[in-house]
Amino acid sequence: MAGGRVGRWLTAPPSEIAEVTDPRARRLIGLEIAVVLTVTLGLSALRSALSLVDALLAPTPLADQQVALNAPAARADLVDLALQLVRVLQLVGWGALAVYLLLRAGIPLARIGLDRTRPGKDALGALGLAALIGIPGLGLYLLARSLGVSLDVAPSTLDDVWWRTPVLILAAAANAWAEEIVMIGYLLTRLRQLGWSADRSVLAAAVLRGAYHLYQGLGGFVGNLVMGLVFGRVWQRTGRLWPLVGAHALIDVVAFVGYALLPADLRP
Template sequence: MVVLTVTLGLSALRSALSLLDALLAPVPLNQQTVALNAPGAQADLVDLAVQLVRVLQLVGWGALGAYLLVRGGIALRAVGLDRTRPGRDAAGAAGLAALIGVPGLGLYLVAQAIGVSVTVQPSVLDDTWWRTPVLLASAAANSWAEEVVMVGYLLTRLHQLGWSQNRALLAQALLRGAYHLYQGLGGFVGNVVMGLVFGRVWQRTNRLWALVGAHALIDVVAFVGYALLAGAVSWLP
């Protein structure tokens, strides 16, 4: 509970409040926007520093989960954070990214079109020399933090507490969906499904790097792809 309070659990509470505020607003949900990577300062180099601090925070969240596992006597290789199967991990990451990413985009577009999700802007950063590197770093940091804390750490701890695999899997998936509630119903449902799939894959294969890689690929396509295509294609809100 302490780890979740200072990391993604607190994000879930903020996200729920954000959705409540959006629902109470006079503007329809699908006419509201939320930016995932937004400027944090007016001065260019200060903004770069702010973005890197955000990345560092996410890296720290994942490192906290990994550190506490090690302190608890669980080697990182026991949760799939080792270098013994790089080829299979990379192939698994690509497959998972395709399995989740393509239907996820379709779900978002449908949810936004029927008015149950806000318009998500993966990046509204200015077109500066550091935008793409920062978006790549943000994608990697997001994937590291979420998969280490939500899968490697949380599922391991729930197992130690005597929870069944299915009960732990459902709790993890619902929490993952909860901290995406600020995106609306589409973001919640999509991330619950992602949590169920990713969690079950880890329970069966015990390979966490594959999940981190898949999540990173999905975010890279979303962050960098949106930055390049926004305003250039008609189907992208």
């Protein structure tokens, strides 16, 4: 009985999005995907891969190198604040672009699960997913560090200034918005229109998600690959995107703000 339930969960249901058969329309969708990924997370994946290559070529062992997720961008305090907010705005813009393109294609927000019809259930789903992904993810990171295949990831190296915590919360929310809108709501919908199967599209999106975290090392790749597989299947089964955005934001808030508030001698 339990095995049957698991099997039904792992098998994605048929999508309500119809496959596009017109050759010209298919070419335009393919071109649109290429442009969106080039502007957003696809280019990030290329930069991330090159960053990992550079780290591997360095004389210092990978485990002794550090990468900061939220680092100072300027020496002057207010200029740094402005640059951090510009980065947040860029991420919001990435997600907004994907939403706009879906709306232009006649796909309503409700179809990708961005409507406001069930806030309570979406919030509970976000909490559950955050626990499901966040706790094992921390364990995987620590394992990768012990094996020497991951860099020392510092969620924040921002100075202890008055705006640090609000900016870290905004950064977490913006990261979640951009990644889940582009990689799940947008990309999986468009791939379905091109006739990709549910399994193939989830795997492709998950590999790309892992790739733009390669700058963190193998642990970052594997952890985010698993996250992409789980999030993609959850979205295909439930049709709800808000729980994914909420869970991702919660995981990042705990990592960013929690790390920043820890005394230096207690940080891993």
